Amino acid sequence: MGRKQSYTESELLDITKRLVLEHGYDGFHLKLLSQHLPGARSTIYQYYANKEEIVAACMKRVITSVIEKASAIDETSPMQALQELLTVYVEESELHQLLGDAHKINVKNSAAASRDLDFVKQAHTTLKVQLTRLFQKAQQEKNIREDIPLPVLVGGFSNLINTPNMINVPTPQWSKLLFQMWMGGAQR
Amino acid sequence: MGRKQSYTESELLDITKRLVLEHGYDGFHLKLLSQHLPGARSTIYQYYANKEEIVAACMKRVITSVIEKASAIDETSPMQALQELLTVYVEESELHQLLGDAHKINVKNSAAASRDLDFVKQAHTTLKVQLTRLFQKAQQEKNIREDIPLPVLVGGFSNLINTPNMINVPTPQWSKLLFQMWMGGAQR
Amino acid sequence: MGRKQSYTESELLDITKRLVLEHGYDGFHLKLLSQHLPGARSTIYQYYANKEEIVAACMKRVITSVIEKASAIDETSPMQALQELLTVYVEESELHQLLGDAHKINVKNSAAASRDLDFVKQAHTTLKVQLTRLFQKAQQEKNIREDIPLPVLVGGFSNLINTPNMINVPTPQWSKLLFQMWMGGAQR
């Protein structure tokens, strides 16, 4: 009946996420991964067929969690929703960075990786659609200035999550600060 | 005497910059570099002693150019200066991304790389000092709101350069749009 | 668990010894080594981390064996002991040549190589101390002429091992012949 697995798939992906963020896709080695897990390097192949699949699965898992949180948001009030959405994004701010390496994954080697990356792309689109929807609603409700093109405002909003939290405020307050700044501007 | 070089050091660094941005430090190989230059891989060693030195020299050159442009700015009016500085940063928006990999360069192999990276660090500090100076002046002149901590505003400003220019506006106008958004906020 | 190694560490070091003696340190390549072992070049890295470590380990092993044999000698009668010591040296006459390349090993790359070479140096000293001890005792017992400086006699003794055995006498007899010649001189 076989030996007990010494770690779960989920643990494997957790470590993968951390290491890919730390070292980038090309700096992420299976040797490195195995050093952060019990057991031998080759054991990893019991879980995934190759490096590509590991990272793809990791990306899929991360974006799935974001999608779940984002789709749970009540969109009745668009501005309120945007604030909540920003909090979700800030909480998972690595998402952006992580997915930035998606294009490096060589998909020819593995159907599974290919499928996972397709899912990621799909999910990405879903998020963009939600964002656009919220912005359009906000605009209809006259909450948003019109002298700046909408895509610029959307881009600015999305880009907020990359702002480094230099003052180490807890995430929810950090998200509020960012939203406040984005909304009201820097000028007195 | 001797043969004519088949490409200049500057060309080499141009390509290096592009490739490091495209592939990251770990994805940047001398093989890749040589594929984008005429001649054999080993010819590269006529210019630099190793991979580390190439990338370090590249980073140095890029930040040097930014420093030059930034220090030419007239700081009399801080808000005006910030707008101009943003333009410089947007023009060289890869700087940030490029330098992000600086810590990956193994400096033990090469004194030259070490020197160049020290220079880069120094220059980085110089830029931060300029930015802080401008913000303080702006604050003194009551141009900047005070209910948001200054570091957040600074962070938000710096982070503007990462906003993707989705609408493909020419750089100067893009910079103006960003500045306008950052100053006035998104709210109507 | 895992596969069976296709050769032992000891076999690897045996071949290394032979090849370093044959080709010198600079002429000793891992490709050469792998050609004298089953399997691929990269397999060697299962045993040692780099070329330096291989040769250092080899030297350590050889001198360890000499130290063991030399320290087992009964030193009651110094002349008898010297004869036995010579036999040990002649048996391991490659030692000298092998260690001659020790200074070429770049120790910066590898702590293990550094440690092994320190051990070798230490052992070398131990051997010299023993030799000096025996000569002093022999001198006290008036077995050694005094019109020639002791270091010259010691040097001459040590150098005996390099005498090529042209007549292909078995080692113990060869050692006896050399000792006899060194003691009695060539003159009738």
Add this chain to the structure above:
Amino acid sequence: MGRKQSYTESELLDITKRLVLEHGYDGFHLKLLSQHLPGARSTIYQYYANKEEIVAACMKRVITSVIEKASAIDETSPMQALQELLTVYVEESELHQLLGDAHKINVKNSAAASRDLDFVKQAHTTLKVQLTRLFQKAQQEKNIREDIPLPVLVGGFSNLINTPNMINVPTPQWSKLLFQMWMGGAQR
């Protein structure tokens, strides 16, 4: 009428000799050589067609000089002649070490190197013949003990030159000391 040569062939061979002794044949690079000569590395090819020829020419020159000195010795008294011969050998004691690497020279690349090495081999034989002749004469004159096989005595004599001169005596006296030790033996 061309440019003035910046160094002579003889200087080139002098440096070569020193460097080959210092680094061994495989540790001897043309880059190293050119660093010890004025001018560019490629200039060396104005003197010799390749690395092999350089080293072969160097060996030839060294052994030629030994042959000259050795053949000038008056062989009337064999013991006297042996003492003088030893002095010559000690003076040129690097000869042995230098020629030890002769077999490493790949002769296929160069007819000139091949010719020079043949000459070296020939000269080597000439020296051995002289040595044998002197020993035979010494034996006939009853100067040499007969209980030890002649080749052993010859080998011992030849090997004297490798004795390290630890006490830093000037060469002629060193030679005398060695001869004395070899003749009379170590025993009181």
Add this chain to the structure above:
DNA sequence: TATGAATGAGGGTTCATTCAT
């Protein structure tokens, strides 16, 4: 002739992946 640039072969090392136990 002297030079510095260009080159390709070859050696060191790492790493994803496969294989035998």
Add this chain to the structure above:
DNA sequence: CATGAATGAACCCTCATTCAT
């Protein structure tokens, strides 16, 4: 299943030698 050994492809880098100026 889990493991550790084996492998080959891919990189970095050096060096003898050739080539164009």
